[in-house]
Amino acid sequence: MKVTIYVEGGGDDNATLSVCRKGFATFFGRMLPGRKSVRIVARGSRNQAFKDFRIALESRGPDEAVVLLVDSEAPVADGSDPWKHLADREGDKWAKPTLTSHDDACLMVQCVEAWFLADPDALKKHYRKGIRLEKLAQPVNGNVESIPKSKILTSLKAALHGSNPDGYGKRDAFKIITYLDPEKVCKASRHAESMRSRLMKLTSAKKK
Numbered sequence: 001m002k003v004t005i006y007v008e009g010g011g012d013d014n015a016t017l018s019v020c021r022k023g024f025a026t027f028f029g030r031m032l033p034g035r036k037s038v039r040i041v042a043r044g045s046r047n048q049a050f051k052d053f054r055i056a057l058e059s060r061g062p063d064e065a066v067v068l069l070v071d072s073e074a075p076v077a078d079g080s081d082p083w084k085h086l087a088d089r090e091g092d093k094w095a096k097p098t099l100t101s102h103d104d105a106c107l108m109v110q111c112v113e114a115w116f117l118a119d120p121d122a123l124k125k126h127y128r129k130g131i132r133l134e135k136l137a138q139p140v141n142g143n144v145e146s147i148p149k150s151k152i153l154t155s156l157k158a159a160l161h162g163s164n165p166d167g168y169g170k171r172d173a174f175k176i177i178t179y180l181d182p183e184k185v186c187k188a189s190r191h192a193e194s195m196r197s198r199l200m201k202l203t204s205a206k207k208k
Contacts, residue, residue, distance in 0.1 A: 001037060001063055001064070001065055001203060002037045002039070002063060002064045002065070003038045003039070003064075003065045003066070003199065003202045003203055004038075004039045004040075004064070004065075004066050005024070005028070005038060005039070005040050005041065005066075005068075005069050005106075006041050006043055006049045006050075006052055006053040006066065006067070006069065007020070007040060007041070007042055007043065007049060007069040007070070008043065008044070008045060008046040008048075008049040008069070008070045008071065009042055009044070009112070009173075009174065010042040010043070010044050010170075010174070011170065012044050016170070016171055016174075017044065018042075019171055019174045019175065020170075020174045021040045021041070021042040022174070022178070023173075023174035023175060023177035024042070024069075024174070024177060025038075025040045026177065026178040027178065027180055027182065028040065028199070030180075030181075031196055031199070032196075032199055032200065032203055035203040035204075038199065038203060046070045046071070046092070049068060049069075049070060050068060050070070053066055053067075053068040053097075057097055057099040057100055058099070065202045066100075066104065067104050067105075067106060067195075067199070067202075068104065068106065069107075069195070070106075070107065071108045071109075071110065071111040071112060071149075072089075072107040072108065072109040072110050072111075073089065073091070073110060073111065074089060074110060074149070075110060075145070075146070075148075076109055076145070076191070081102050081103070081105075082102075082103075082106060082107045082191070083096040083102055083105050085107065086105060103194065104198070106195040106198065108191070108192075109144075109145040109189060109191045110145065110147070110148065110149040110152070111149045111152060111153075112173055112177070113149075113152050113156060113173065114144040114147060114189065115144070115177075115185045115188075115192070116136075116176060117136055117137060117138075117139055117144045117147065117152065117188070118139070118144050118187070118188035118189060119179075119180050119181045119184040119185060120133045121179070121181075122176050122177075122179035122181070123136075123159070123176060125179040126172065126175055126176045126179060127160065127163050129163065130162050130163030130164075131159055131163045132158070132159050132161070133159060134159075135155055135158040135161075136155045136156065136159050137152055137154075137155040139188055142188055143188060143189075143190075144188045144189055145188075156168050
């Protein structure tokens with residue numbers, strides 16, 4: 001089964017979109033070793049990613065699957081699946097497309113930067129020196145999803161003070177992703193683990 005992941009990120013600049021695509025491709029290559037059937041499509045805004053995801057649903061072949069990956073931007077309620085969260089969230093209000101399954105929407109909770117807290121070594125590898133990891137927000141009981149997005153970004157800025165004069169930017173994020181250990185991310189994020197399970201199932205599925 002060929003799988004295409006439509007991911008938010010990269011803005012509207014071709015160079016940044018390329019960095020975003022390469023970053024996630026490296027991460028998923030590490031998450032799904034030996035499986036070459038995952039393609040990353042970076043679409044800038046979350047709304048554009050959702051729009052193109054819906055278009056892809058209509059045109060996919062019998063041996064193709066499409067997955068949507070976006071930030072949750074907020075806590076995900078217990079018992080709420082990604083589509084319900086996206087349908088309820090102000091700013092989205094996205095109805096689940098009829099042609100997709102409940103687990104073809106995946107969330108980075110509460111934002112992709114939460115994954116960095118699961119594997120701070122990735123930050124050290126990217127910034128090399130001067131980063132103060134003790135300034136990062138700490139996961140509660142090992143769970144990065146419980147940390148508010150605003151707190152994650154504030155702590156990241158504090159940790160980088162003195163290390164990166166340009167401050168933290170999304171272009172940095174896509175490069176940091178290439179260093180992330182998927183095992184650490186999945187251990188600290190149940191939605192990341194659910195996403196891995198879904199992708200493992202899809203990439204092992206055979207055409208009937």
